[in-house]
Amino acid sequence: MDALFNQATVGLAECDLSGCILRANDYFCAMLGRSREELLGRHLSDIVHPDDLPRTEALLAGLMTEDRYEVEKRYLKPDRSIVWTRSAASLIRNERGEPEKALAVCVDISGYKELELSLRESEERFRLLANSVPDLVWVSNADGQVIYTSDRWTKYTGQPADEALGEGWLRTVHPDDVEQTMKMWADVRARGAPYETEIRYLRHDGVYRWHVVRANPYRHSESGEVLAWFGCSTDIHARRLAEATLRESEQRLRATYEQAAIGIGEIDTKGRFLRVNERLCAISGYDRSELLAMSLEDITYPEDLSVEAEMFRKQMSGEIASYALEKRIIHKGGHPVWIGVSASRVDDLNGRPLYGIRVIRDISARKHAEASQELLINELNHRVKNTLATVQSIARQTLHNARTPAQAVEDLESRLLALSRAHDVLTRENWEGARLSDIVEQAIAPYLNRGKGRFQVKGPETRLTPQQALALAMALQELAVNAAKYGSLSNDEGLVSIEWYHEEAADGLHLHLTWQESGGPPVEPPTRRGFGTRLIERSLARELDAQMKIDFLPEGVVFTADIPGLGKAA
Incomplete structure (x- = not known):
């Protein structure tokens, strides 16, 4: 690294944060005409020009926050002669991240500064000449950055001279001419050849006026290198006024067309497209050339043709000036697209229709949202009615079969809670279905406090329809309540096994589910079928077109279900 430091072809020097030189390479020493021994340990104040010292010290102090600066400044050789440098300084931190x-x-x-001084000597003579001619005179450096404009530039454009420097003059160039001007300017600088072109400048009164711009390169007398460009701009607006007016109109229209976030199209009196913008192409799926070979009728949804036909006829006959409507068009991909159309008309000097303008908005998202909202409302009405019917049936059967009012309240509450828990599961799934494991989990949750390992649940991932989920939730609720009161959950040792599997049948995939109790008190078959049994074996089985059966075996209740119409596993 030391070798690279010393052999670098630019001056390199390190100094501490107080400004004392710690290290300097050969180039730096040679540039200042001092030996390394003379430089090491010396303060910057000994070698920096007095006029540049305050700024140098300020920039050095600023490194603590900025980490880097770049500046042009002067160093002094031992004979007090000046060395101009372009210097960039960077902060070096130690391994702890502290400034070092x-x-x-x-x-x-x-050398560059000497040339700059030479140019400055002739600058005043040039300025007098530039301000004496009627043209707008300017000078740029070799990179194309303007470094001078004549007084007439400011008087003509209203732009202060300092704001025209660099590329500031571009703010006075007509927006439509900027890109072309910059490309041409870059090409001319690359070739180093004189050029002439015509562009528009903004006058102080806000009017763009055409100018012919001429420029010639100024070259180094020996090397031939381009050092600067001298140019002038001459107002030729009178010659170009009519052309400029037309062009500005076309460019404004083009900008409106192509930058608009809505579809815009022009159609003739027969409905054929004359002009379309990119957004209209995106909405319809057709590219520009395809649309220009079609008519409005060609892309209109067949069922909506009559919606606009009469209004279009009245507009083109002069009976109405404008209209608005919503209709469908056929996307190139074949699907319908809902659009909102605002239709107006352009007339000639005699008031005869020339062409129509169509402003088109894609409203498919809104239409889809409206349809979804209507569907959701209908679905909500359907579900509310079904839920109320279920609650009504549960309430009626519970009250009819309860031995006492207290038992009726308890049974009704538990059954409604089971229905509510099933609804919670379906709501999480947006009522598109539910997993059987979630339904089982909700059904047995109230009884998990009766001891660890009382439930053994096993089965593959199974997706249920909302109807299947609600029916099984009610069935499992009845089984769980019965087990807690009389069956295997009524003591401390009983178990409940819940298992299911899938089986292919002629009519599709079936779900086989088994609830089996063991370890509870001996079971005696009931003398009559209670509400829970009838609900499961009749109502729920009929609702699902399923086979459901409860067997009251001495060792424990066994419930089996064979449910058709099973969807794919989740």
């Missing part, structure tokens, strides 16, 4: 020292990279630009 600064590294300066210096390039000798003395």
